[in-house]
Amino acid sequence: MVISFARSFWHAACSIECESNEPIPQVAQMSEQSKVLIVDDDDVVRLSYQRSLQTAHYSVEAVANGEDALAAVGQKRFDLVLLDLRMPGMDGMAVLQAIKCRSPHCEVVVITGYPTVETAKEAVRLGAFDYLAKPVGPAEIINAACGALTQKQFALRQDAPDATVEPHAAASGFAC
16 A cells, blocks of 8 residues: 655656566766665665665665764765664654755655555655555555656756756755
8 A cells, every 4th residue: 555645746767667677877877876775674664765765776774773863964965765664763754854954955755564544645745755654565665666766857957056957866866
């Protein structure tokens, strides 16, 4: 089940079929330098998301909790954060709020095994780009990342004084 409240502009390259074994050149080109942080307390989930995104040529780091996520965001600039809601210690909503305060241009996709309409509304209100319900397959992870980075690209282009930004440059060259 996927609950999506994305305020997105989907790029044609973002639509991927799960059965496809073909390379994804458009996604790879657009995301070559994009930095993604995965925050999930489940080792298997973290590794799965990491492998999926690395296959699509994203630069990926992964942490197991909210405190480590905030430390990572404090040390490096990430274009996108994939964030679990229920984790020991600091919960995902608090992490989301802190990330958006520290790095407002960083896109966040919330992924939870316990989806509710209330948490979806709260996540979007706090600035999440999207809200997905687990289980989430590799194609859905890549699509969510691509959609979030495409949104970031358009947002940065609108904020940029020079409107001649290359189509993939904002997603790959600028970080939050």
